[in-house]
Amino acid sequence: xxxxxxxxxxxxxxxxxxxxxxxxxxxxxxxxxxxxxxxxxxxxxxxxxxxxxxxxxxxxxxxxxxxxxxxxxxxxxxxxxxxxxxxxxxxxxxxxxxxxxxxxxxxxxxxxxxxxxxxxxxxxxxxxxxxxxxxxxxxxxxxxxxxxxxxxxxxxxxxxxxxxxxxxxxxxxxxxxxxxxxxxxxxxxxxxxxxxxxxxxxxxxxxxxxxxxxxxxxxxxxxxxxxxxxxxxxxxxxxxxxxxxxxxxxxxxxxxxxxxxxxxxxxxxxxxxxxxxxxxxxxxxx
Numbered sequence: 001x002x003x004x005x006x007x008x009x010x011x012x013x014x015x016x017x018x019x020x021x022x023x024x025x026x027x028x029x030x031x032x033x034x035x036x037x038x039x040x041x042x043x044x045x046x047x048x049x050x051x052x053x054x055x056x057x058x059x060x061x062x063x064x065x066x067x068x069x070x071x072x073x074x075x076x077x078x079x080x081x082x083x084x085x086x087x088x089x090x091x092x093x094x095x096x097x098x099x100x101x102x103x104x105x106x107x108x109x110x111x112x113x114x115x116x117x118x119x120x121x122x123x124x125x126x127x128x129x130x131x132x133x134x135x136x137x138x139x140x141x142x143x144x145x146x147x148x149x150x151x152x153x154x155x156x157x158x159x160x161x162x163x164x165x166x167x168x169x170x171x172x173x174x175x176x177x178x179x180x181x182x183x184x185x186x187x188x189x190x191x192x193x194x195x196x197x198x199x200x201x202x203x204x205x206x207x208x209x210x211x212x213x214x215x216x217x218x219x220x221x222x223x224x225x226x227x228x229x230x231x232x233x234x235x236x237x238x239x240x241x242x243x244x245x246x247x248x249x250x251x252x253x254x255x256x257x258x259x260x261x262x263x264x265x266x267x268x269x270x271x272x273x274x275x276x277x278x279x280x281x282x283x284x285x286x
Contacts, residue, residue: 002047003047004040004047009051012040016051016055019032019033020055022185029055030058031070032183032184033052033184034052034063034073035072035073035181038074038177038180039177039178039180042074042077042176042177043074043078044075049063049064049067071123072183074112077118078114078176079121080159080175080176080177081119081121081173081175081176082123082138082139083121083123083139083156083159085124085135085147086125086126086128086130086135086136086137087100087125087126088126088127090131090134094134094135095149096136099137100124102153103152103153104122106153107122110122111123115160119159120160125138130145132201135147139159139173140173142167143167143170144167144168145198169195169196170193171190171191171193172190174190
């Protein structure tokens, strides 16, 4: 396998070391490192996987397993603009499915395919947490709200023609490689431009203010009070040792499978506590 050219690898190593230094365990840096190599080539190549594995002392199989799990990592060259159409329930019924079909026919490409000129990669997206502006599209993870088949077609035509395009809200549009570098943890200074919400986003808040509604005050007990289960005192909902729901203790659960191992016998109510033990030998229960 041919790795990155020496000058590219040297630059990537400097960036990778900066990323890894942010984490107490090096393997925790895998996700941003994958974005880093994606920012170099526009996708996560075999040599990108090898680079991440070497930097983090992981196997290439471990890295590949993560790459293939998350759809934000591309396994083949992506276009300059990743155009995603939300086709989850609300967006779909309000026109998302029709928008995707229109763009598919207009561009001549399907899901996760790129136009011949290399500018647009079209894809289905699951919920973008922007239901208040459905149907929604995203271009390189920036919002384009309240879309129609006509506006979506004009959008991709403008992208391909190199015409100025401005997201409905959020930062100015950047290329897929540039955005990947931001996701790797190297800010471009544009995060606070454009805002992130709008009137539709804050309707519930405005209604609550008009009605004088307020959230109930948190009820917590001192972490040192055993009867309170070690509840948090800062309203975080976590106990002193970080346990969820105000408890720092693990909760034993019973099993409904009588073929579980003998360790379940210590759990009251477990079938293993009252049933004959079964041992699997050669695929058979004895």
